[in-house]
Amino acid sequence: MTHSNKRNSFIRIAAAACHVRLTLKSGHTECCSVQLDAAEPLVDDLVLQLIWGNQGRCHTIITEKGIAEGNWVGDLFHCNNSWGESVTLQFIQMKVLTPEDAPSAVIESALQQVFALAAGNPDLIEEKAVVASLSAAVAQGPKALMHFLFPAQHNALRTLHKLNQQSDEDEGYDWETLTPALNAVSEGLNAGYGAQLSIGDDAADEDLGLIPWTGEILDFLKDYVNRTDNLENEAELVFRLLMISIKLHTRSQLDAYLDTLRARLLDDNDDLKTLSSMPLEDILEQITKPVAA
Known part of the structure; x- marks a missing residue:
C-alpha cells in the first residue's frame, strides 16, 4: 500500500471512530477523543492529535511520517508519535444499548x-x-x-x-x-x-x-524455479511445489485438476504428452483410477 493510500485509509477509519484507545510504550492506556485537522496544529505535518491526562495537559501527535512508517496488526495501528516514541492506537465506535428484545x-x-x-x-x-x-x-x-x-x-x-x-x-x-x-x-x-x-x-x-493474483503467482513461481543451479535441483523444486499444491486441494479441486490434465493430454495441439516417456494409455488409466506408485 502506498503512503497516500495508507494515510487515506487511516484517516477514513479515524473519522468514523468516536474515541481512540491510546497505549504508550510504558503500557499506560488512555481513551481519547478523535481530533483531526486541529485548528492550531502543534507541528506542520500533524494528522491526528490526542489530548489526555490531567486537564488535558498531555498531547500525543501522529504525523504523516508516523502513519507512513506505521502498520496495522489486526485492529491495532502501531506507529511512532512526533517524538519518535512507539504508541498503539485502537479506534472505537460507540453503540447505544437498550433493554428492548432483539x-x-x-x-x-x-x-x-x-x-x-x-x-x-x-x-x-x-x-x-x-x-x-x-x-x-x-x-x-x-x-x-x-x-x-x-x-x-x-x-x-x-x-x-x-x-x-x-x-x-x-x-x-x-x-x-x-x-x-x-x-x-x-x-x-x-x-x-x-x-x-x-x-x-x-x-x-x-x-x-476465486483465486486472486493468479498471474502474479505464476510469474513468481516461474522465476523461483528458473533460478536453480542445475536440472536436478529444478526438477526437485518443481516436484515439491506440485506436492504442496496437491495436498491443499479439496476433492472437487483434485477432480477438476485431473480432468484438465486429461483434456490437455488428449489435445493433439498440446505437446504435454511428449514431455514424459510414460505411455499415454498408462497416464490416462492412472488419471481415471489413481493408485499409489
Missing part, C-alpha cells in the same frame, strides 16, 4: 412455539426437521440464518465483502476475481430458498473458487 430473540420465541405445535402433529415429519434447523440458525445469528435460507446470496455477499477488504491492500481489484464474484451476485438474486450456487456444493466454503 429481533432474533422474538423470532426465536415464535419459532419455538411453532415447533412445539408441530411436535404434536405426526404428519409434519419433514416440517419439524426444517423448523428445528431454522430455529438453530436463528439462535446462531443473522449470518447463519441467511446461510440456511439463502446460501447462494450469502456466499456471494461474503465473497464480495472479502474482495472489497482485499482491494484496500491491493489498491484495486483483480478482474479475474471480480468478474466471477459479480456473476455470482446476479445468480444469487435469482436463486430460491436453500438454493446453492451452480459452482457446486463443495465450493460453499471456498469463496466461490
Whole structure:
C-alpha cells in the first residue's frame, strides 16, 4: 500500500471512530477523543492529535511520517508519535444499548412455539426437521440464518465483502476475481430458498473458487524455479511445489485438476504428452483410477 493510500485509509477509519484507545510504550492506556485537522496544529505535518491526562495537559501527535512508517496488526495501528516514541492506537465506535428484545430473540420465541405445535402433529415429519434447523440458525445469528435460507446470496455477499477488504491492500481489484464474484451476485438474486450456487456444493466454503493474483503467482513461481543451479535441483523444486499444491486441494479441486490434465493430454495441439516417456494409455488409466506408485 502506498503512503497516500495508507494515510487515506487511516484517516477514513479515524473519522468514523468516536474515541481512540491510546497505549504508550510504558503500557499506560488512555481513551481519547478523535481530533483531526486541529485548528492550531502543534507541528506542520500533524494528522491526528490526542489530548489526555490531567486537564488535558498531555498531547500525543501522529504525523504523516508516523502513519507512513506505521502498520496495522489486526485492529491495532502501531506507529511512532512526533517524538519518535512507539504508541498503539485502537479506534472505537460507540453503540447505544437498550433493554428492548432483539429481533432474533422474538423470532426465536415464535419459532419455538411453532415447533412445539408441530411436535404434536405426526404428519409434519419433514416440517419439524426444517423448523428445528431454522430455529438453530436463528439462535446462531443473522449470518447463519441467511446461510440456511439463502446460501447462494450469502456466499456471494461474503465473497464480495472479502474482495472489497482485499482491494484496500491491493489498491484495486483483480478482474479475474471480480468478474466471477459479480456473476455470482446476479445468480444469487435469482436463486430460491436453500438454493446453492451452480459452482457446486463443495465450493460453499471456498469463496466461490476465486483465486486472486493468479498471474502474479505464476510469474513468481516461474522465476523461483528458473533460478536453480542445475536440472536436478529444478526438477526437485518443481516436484515439491506440485506436492504442496496437491495436498491443499479439496476433492472437487483434485477432480477438476485431473480432468484438465486429461483434456490437455488428449489435445493433439498440446505437446504435454511428449514431455514424459510414460505411455499415454498408462497416464490416462492412472488419471481415471489413481493408485499409489
